[in-house]
Amino acid sequence: xxxxxxxxxxxxxxxxxxxxxxxxxxxxxxxxxxxxxxxxxxxxxxxxxxxxxxxxxxxxxxxxxxxxxxxxxxxxxxxxxxxxxxxxxxxxxxxxxxxxxxxxxxxxxxxxxxxxxxxxxxxxxxxxxxxxxxxxxxxxxxxxxxxxxxxxxxxxxxxxxxxxxxxxxxxxxxxxxxxxxxxxxxxxxxxxxxxxxxxxxxxxxxxxxxxxxxxxxxxxxxxxxxxxxxxxxxxxxx
DNA sequence: AAAGTTGTCAACCGCGAATCT
DNA sequence: GAGATTCGCGGTTGACAACTT
Numbered sequence: 194x195x196x197x198x199x200x201x202x203x204x205x206x207x208x209x210x211x212x213x214x215x216x217x218x219x220x221x222x223x224x225x226x227x228x229x230x231x232x233x234x235x236x237x238x239x240x241x242x243x244x245x246x247x248x249x250x251x252x253x254x255x256x257x258x259x260x261x262x263x264x265x266x267x268x269x270x271x272x273x274x275x276x277x278x279x280x281x282x283x284x285x286x287x288x289x290x291x292x293x294x295x296x297x298x299x300x301x302x303x304x305x306x307x308x309x310x311x312x313x314x315x316x317x318x319x320x321x322x323x324x325x326x327x328x329x330x331x332x333x334x335x336x337x338x339x340x341x342x343x344x345x346x347x348x349x350x351x352x353x354x355x356x357x358x359x360x361x362x363x364x365x366x367x368x369x370x371x372x373x374x375x376x377x378x379x380x381x382x383x384x385x386x387x388x389x390x391x392x393x394x395x396x397x398x399x400x401x402x403x404x405x406x407x408x409x410x411x412x413x414x415x416x417x418x419x420x421x422x423x424x425x426x427x428x429x430x431x
Numbered sequence: 432a433a434a435g436t437t438g439t440c441a442a443c444c445g446c447g448a449a450t451c452t
Numbered sequence: 453g454a455g456a457t458t459c460g461c462g463g464t465t466g467a468c469a470a471c472t473t
Contacts, residue, residue, distance in 0.1 A: 230458080231457085231458060244444090282461080296440085299441085303439055
């Protein structure tokens with residue numbers, strides 16, 4: 194059948210956006226809201242394709258964007274999340290208010306990768322570089338985790354159980370990160386969501402309940418929700 | 432000062448998923 | 453149910469800036 198082009202390429206601008214184009218896009222979205230990107234350029238009087246408008250808005254013009262340097266806390270959070278999620282930049286961005294997936298991806302490739310390498314850590318696996326050779330032996334590959342229904346459990350919770358090597362069929366590849374709490378659980382719909390405490394220390398917010406640096410008192414593994422990943426990662430996987 | 436190299440980041444491209452007809 | 457359309461994501465590119473020789 195063939196794929197139709199995302200937009201009419203013949204009469205669209207490409208490359209850097211001008212101030213006027215930005216203003217038009219902002220004004221249009223303020224008046225009409227986001228969405229329907231395909232028809233937006235025409236309606237807004239822009240000679241751009243919808244994709245380009247969407248990207249420009251999301252990555253640069255959105256009013257809630259936090260510009261400026263990443264903080265050390267954000268750095269560490271990105272590293273932790275990357276070790277858990279891999280290159281799922283949009284998911285990682287969802288955990289960093291005001292940051293975009295593109296921004297985090299760029300920051301990872303230009304700063305964090307180098308930072309990890311200088312620490313002797315492989316940015317792809319989050320393991321020490323000198324362990325790579327021995328650990329990449331046939332059996333020792335990326336750890337992947339999938340879900341299964343815990344039939345023994347009386348409330349029939351889905352548990353983070355099986356560890357596979359195959360990332361297909363409902364499981365995702367997840368890198369080893371021993372200090373992260375990966376005992377994520379999901380509750381059946383009728384169960385009320387455990388409210389995330391606002392008073393978690395930074396370590397706990399990363400799932401490091403047993404960290405020596407933990408300064409908060411909410412430390413119960415049972416109800417812990419790592420940055421909402423308990424639900425959002427599961428959502429992603431489903 | 433000029434040329435070459437490296438780093439940064441906005442923007443593009445292609446693909447798969449989701450949604451619509 | 454099948455095909456068409458739209459959206460969103462991740463990888464990559466290229467222009468520009470900063471730095472080095």
